[in-house]
Amino acid sequence: MEKLPWGTNSQLTDDEFYNRTDDIEHLKNFLETTSLGTPPTILLSGIRGIGKTALLKKIKNEMDSDYLIAYLDLSHSYSYQIGELDEIALMQYFYTVWIDSCSEKHLKRFIPRIKEYFQKNKFYFEKIIEFGDYPIPIPEIKDDYSGILNLVLNLPQKIYEENQNQIKGVIMIIDEFQVLKDLGKNLDSFLWFFRGIIQNQRNVAYIFSGSLNSKDTIIEKISGKTGAFGGRMLTFPINPFTKETVKDYLNERLESLNFADDGFERFYSCTKGIPYYVNTFANLLPKNISLNDKTVKQEFINSLPFLADHLKQLWGGLDLVEQKIITTIINDITERKKIANELNRTSGSLSRHLNKLQNIGFIENLGNGKYGISEIILKAWLKKEYNDKGVFPYRIP
Incomplete structure (x- = not known):
């Protein structure tokens, strides 16, 4: 039976993924300069449901054979979920994702050397505990976090240097980065500290991605003229699909969906070309009947409890x-x-x-x-x- 991927599905197969060809090509071109020692820092922005995560995961899949790529969704971090996000918890999450990425890439040769790296670092640790196959540093003084920030943020460059015969570079994808606003008054100092460390890294690219609009305050803090990365960050907005793209997509992928002209206009007005809503609403519409403006409007009203399902928890x-x-x-x-x-x-x-x-x-x-x-x-x-x-x-x- 014909069916589009549901809007909640962010891990799309090649057959399910549609369009964004230019976006993918441009992003990959930027990221591939990492192998030349000129890694970019990219801000990928767009409203909720626009398909940023699916796009990033596709790029990760396509570049994974040549690069070590760590994907972090900050909204899924435990400390954020329980309302206790701070710099130490953030670094512990970064650290764990980096080591997991090394293991998945079979760069296990580096893991035993992390202890040596810790011991050479000037920051003192109360203890180093074993977690699975790798060590976790426990800071001696919780409030003195500069050492562990230095250690964790410098890890990706160290990983590259140890494994440059196997990888062309390292890419960190930080998704839902607007979560960093939970750092409150410490946000500015954290962003400037972050920038101060990574600006000297020659083989590590960073993508910051978030569900936000162009007027969001954190965009000014991170990429504005007076922001931490001002003038040094490539801004890459992901836009809704155009009417033509949505029409071509539905004609190609869901032929049983039959719109009258005014019916399609209403469909696009309801979904605004946002892939999450395009896919979900199209799947819910009746098939093999002519859908005019009145029918689509009524079906939209009936479908609202399903379309808004991901918003009800918020x-x-x-x-x-x-x-x-x-x-x-x-x-x-x-x-x-x-x-x-x-x-x-x-x-x-x-x-x-x-x-x-x-x-x-x-x-x-x-x-x-x-x-x-x-x-x-x-x-x-x-x-x-x-x-x-x-x-x-x-x-x-």
Whole structure:
């Protein structure tokens, strides 16, 4: 039976992957300069569901035979999940992923030498414990983290130097890097420290990827004119598919889906060319019947609980103030002062909540103190819930 990959699937086969040919070629061309001793630092940005992770994993698969590639999804790190992300926990995650990548690449010759590397390092360790086949350093003074940051961030260059007869270079992919905002007031110092170390590495490329829009504050901190990597980072936006690309994709991969002209226009309006929603909604639509504007609109409304499934957990994790900010601006762009008045709070007390909602991509600051909802499916799902039940789902059972 004909079926597209579901939007939740980020590990696509070659047959499932579609288009992005130019993006892949350009990214690979940049990354291959690593073998020449001129590695790039790349910022890959795009909204949630645009297909960044699938793209990065495809590039990893295509370059894996020649390079050591470590892929980190910071949102999956244990310390982030329990709300305790700090620099030490971050380095422990980096370290573990590097060593796992070495093992998968069968670069085991390097692993026994890590202890020697630790001992030569000026940073003192309380102890070095064994975990599986490799050692884990435990810092003597938890607050003194500069040594372990130096050690872990210099590891990839050391790995290359020990194995340059087997690999052309090393690539680190840091996905969902907006998670670093959990470092709070330490974010700027961490980014500058990171940059200070890796700018001298000759054989290690870095890709920072995140679900964020061009106005996100962390973009300015990392690649803006006064940011840690300002002027030294290649910015690479991943855009939604065009109407023509979506039409060609559906005609080629799902021939049983039959749109009238106005039906396809409605489909594209509902999905905005975002692959996650294109795939999910197309799979849910009835097949082998003519789909006009009215039919697609009704099917979209019916499909919203499925289309918004990945957003419900994020919504449920918001506090009541954050949820009410969203429902206050759900119908129109709204000034911060008006939001505060609606919630009977001071404008200043909303800062933390507004920042969180921007960090997860639910709202955006449109300038002049005005905010709007940026996650279109969340907005549509909330409106449906209100229309059906007369109340927004502030508490999801």
